Amino acid sequence: MSALTLKNVFKTFGTTEVLRDISIEVEKGEFVVFVGPSGCGKSTLLRVIAGLEDASAGEVYIDGNLVNSVPPSKRGIAMVFQSYALYPHLNVANNMSLALKQEGVSKAEIAERVQEASRMLQLDDYLKRYPSELSGGQRQRVAIGRAVVRQPKLFLLDEPLSNLDAALRVSTRLEIANLHKQLDATMIYVTHDQTEAMTLADKIVVLRDGRVEQVGSPMELYNKPANKFVAGFLGSPAMNFLPASLLEAGDTRTIGIRPEDLYLADDGPLAATVQHVEHLGGDTNVIAFVGEHQVTVRLFGQHDIRPRQELKLGFDAQKRHYFNE
Amino acid sequence: MNKARTNPVSAAAMHGALILYTLIALFPVFVILINSFKTRKAIFREPLSLPSSDSFSMIGYETVMKQGDFFLYFQNSMIVTVASLFFILLFGSMAAFALSEYRFKGNLVMGLYLALGIMIPIRIGTVAILEMMVATGLVNTLWSLILVYTAQGLPLAVFILSEFMRQVSDDLKDAGRVDGLSEYTIFARIVVPLVRPAMATVAVFNMIPIWNDLWFPLILAPAEETKTLTLGSQVFIGQFVTDWNAVLSALSMAILPVLILYVIFSRQLIRGITSGAVK
Numbered sequence: 321m322s323a324l325t326l327k328n329v330f331k332t333f334g335t336t337e338v339l340r341d342i343s344i345e346v347e348k349g350e351f352v353v354f355v356g357p358s359g360c361g362k363s364t365l366l367r368v369i370a371g372l373e374d375a376s377a378g379e380v381y382i383d384g385n386l387v388n389s390v391p392p393s394k395r396g397i398a399m400v401f402q403s404y405a406l407y408p409h410l411n412v413a414n415n416m417s418l419a420l421k422q423e424g425v426s427k428a429e430i431a432e433r434v435q436e437a438s439r440m441l442q443l444d445d446y447l448k449r450y451p452s453e454l455s456g457g458q459r460q461r462v463a464i465g466r467a468v469v470r471q472p473k474l475f476l477l478d479e480p481l482s483n484l485d486a487a488l489r490v491s492t493r494l495e496i497a498n499l500h501k502q503l504d505a506t507m508i509y510v511t512h513d514q515t516e517a518m519t520l521a522d523k524i525v526v527l528r529d530g531r532v533e534q535v536g537s538p539m540e541l542y543n544k545p546a547n548k549f550v551a552g553f554l555g556s557p558a559m560n561f562l563p564a565s566l567l568e569a570g571d572t573r574t575i576g577i578r579p580e581d582l583y584l585a586d587d588g589p590l591a592a593t594v595q596h597v598e599h600l601g602g603d604t605n606v607i608a609f610v611g612e613h614q615v616t617v618r619l620f621g622q623h624d625i626r627p628r629q630e631l632k633l634g635f636d637a638q639k640r641h642y643f644n645e
Numbered sequence: 646m647n648k649a650r651t652n653p654v655s656a657a658a659m660h661g662a663l664i665l666y667t668l669i670a671l672f673p674v675f676v677i678l679i680n681s682f683k684t685r686k687a688i689f690r691e692p693l694s695l696p697s698s699d700s701f702s703m704i705g706y707e708t709v710m711k712q713g714d715f716f717l718y719f720q721n722s723m724i725v726t727v728a729s730l731f732f733i734l735l736f737g738s739m740a741a742f743a744l745s746e747y748r749f750k751g752n753l754v755m756g757l758y759l760a761l762g763i764m765i766p767i768r769i770g771t772v773a774i775l776e777m778m779v780a781t782g783l784v785n786t787l788w789s790l791i792l793v794y795t796a797q798g799l800p801l802a803v804f805i806l807s808e809f810m811r812q813v814s815d816d817l818k819d820a821g822r823v824d825g826l827s828e829y830t831i832f833a834r835i836v837v838p839l840v841r842p843a844m845a846t847v848a849v850f851n852m853i854p855i856w857n858d859l860w861f862p863l864i865l866a867p868a869e870e871t872k873t874l875t876l877g878s879q880v881f882i883g884q885f886v887t888d889w890n891a892v893l894s895a896l897s898m899a900i901l902p903v904l905i906l907y908v909i910f911s912r913q914l915i916r917g918i919t920s921g922a923v924k
Contacts, residue, residue, distance in 0.1 A: 367819075370819075371822075372819050372823070391822070392819075393822065393823060393824065393825030393826075394825075397823065398823065399819070399823045401816040401819070401820055402816065403814055403816045403817075404816075405814060405816035405817045405820035407817070407820075407821075407834075407835060408838075408839065409838045409839075418824055418826075419823075419824035419825055422824060422826060466820075466824075
């Protein structure tokens with residue numbers, strides 16, 4: 321039985337369609353990431369799953385039960401909000417235990433679960449503090465702790481890292497991945513950041529304009545993108561797109577090549593002029609122009625390439641992608 | 646803004662203006678207080694001088710204590726003010742929560758309707774109110790005053806509180822919903838504590854006019870046992886003779902409870918004003 325099933329879910333606000341015909345299966349213990357540009361409906365979808373918004377049409381099943389008309393607190397979910405949404409007038413321990421008190425869990429068990437969560441998230445020293453006395457990273461951990469203590473069937477995380485600075489984001493990302501393994505929980509994670517999606521997910525759902533563009537494991541999506549949008553959205557630096565007519569006259573398709581699949585080759589088919597070079601130490605990113613089309617070449621190691629230099633680029637035939645767009 | 650603050654000349658000018666305003670505002674209160682401790686002759690001979698050993702007299706306070714049931718008036722005023730504030734804050738915040746939180750048909754129209762009372766003074770309806778109170782048998786009860794003052798205070802309360810409640814983060818309310826709090830609990834345990842400064846502001850704005858009102862007590866509850874302090878003090882003001890000692894003493898004592906209530910609310914109030922302005 322799957323942890324979450326969405327069947328033909330639609331959501332409209334007035335006349336605007338925010339979600340169109342979304343059908344997704346999430347297996348138990350999976351880490352699923354909804355990713356897409358802002359305004360694609362991924363947060364709305366999460367809110368529909370949580371029960372904070374009603375689906376305009378379609379069915380939502382959690383753990384095999386139809387939950388369309390079940391209130392959020394009875395759905396067996398816990399949610400982590402982008403703004404943390406900690407109760408400002410309650411200390412950390414009370415923030416975490418409020419939902420359990422509402423459920424009528426016994427005091428001893430509440431204490432045990434809070435202790436367990438705080439140990440897992442290194443919050444032991446802060447249990448008596450109020451949210452205003454915590455740093456951003458600590459608040460985020462409290463927000464996650466508040467979800468963990470409920471032992472939900474489904475964790476919903478709405479861009480939990482977007483308010484953290486870059487360094488903290490990387491370490492918290494790792495913590496969330498570890499937490500997922502420790503708890504063996506089903507998690508649904510919303511983000512607009514493809515790196516978070518690629519690093520965390522067992523399964524990625526790419527959304528655009530309220531539609532599912534593609535569902536699959538990170539590597540499936542990376543290696544076999546269903547369309548140009550998915551291809552361009554996942555991977556950093558982004559995939560290069562060139563008209564196929566550059567290689568074969570009369571071909572109307574678009575050809576996509578990942579930056580790391582391009583290499584320097586004296587007999588390569590693409591002639592490029594270097595515009596800018598990013599030396600990252602381990603990698604060198606060369607931004608160049610093939611005719612009027614900008615391409616990025618990602619070279620391993622350090623290379624002495626200068627702007628305005630002429631290069632010949634080659635690629636393996638099986639590494640190219642064709643798109644009819 | 647920072648420059649103006651550090652500049653000593655403008656700082657002095659600013660403080661000067663504020664001190665001047667404070668003096669002007671406090672002067673009548675000061676005159677009332679000092680004269681309430683003087684003999685009748687001294688009040689008229691030198692109204693601005695402090696009570697001396699010659700002119701000092703408690704006669705005003707003695708008159709007030711003897712004549713009329715001053716403590717009953719006091720109690721009536723207190724009951725009316727506190728009960729009205731309680732209902733204004735209770736119903737005002739509940740209406741504000743509904744208006745700010747729920748999308749329903751006619752939300753905007755309902756908000757405008759509730760705010761209409763800000764523009765129309767309730768005294769225009771005095772005759773109708775009196776007729777209603779007579780019909781319901783509430784004349785000469787404290788309830789008549791409490792009901793009228795609650796109605797009078799609600800529009801502004803709903804207006805101010807709904808603005809503040811809109812600023813409370815939606816995520817916070819949703820977190821409450823996911824955690825299994827009922828809408829009432831979300832209102833009482835999350836939203837109300839966060840808009841407490843705004844509620845204190847509303848309380849102070851309503852408290853003073855209610856405490857000082859003469860109009861409705863005179864019309865709706867003039868009976869001896871329901872007289873408020875302001876109305877009770879009127880017995881000392883006659884058409885031909887006014888017992889100034891008693892009037893001034895009564896007024897001095899009437900200041901006290903408002904002062905105490907104000908101090909209770911004021912800490913919240915300051916935060917309320919700045920949180921609205923700086924945001």
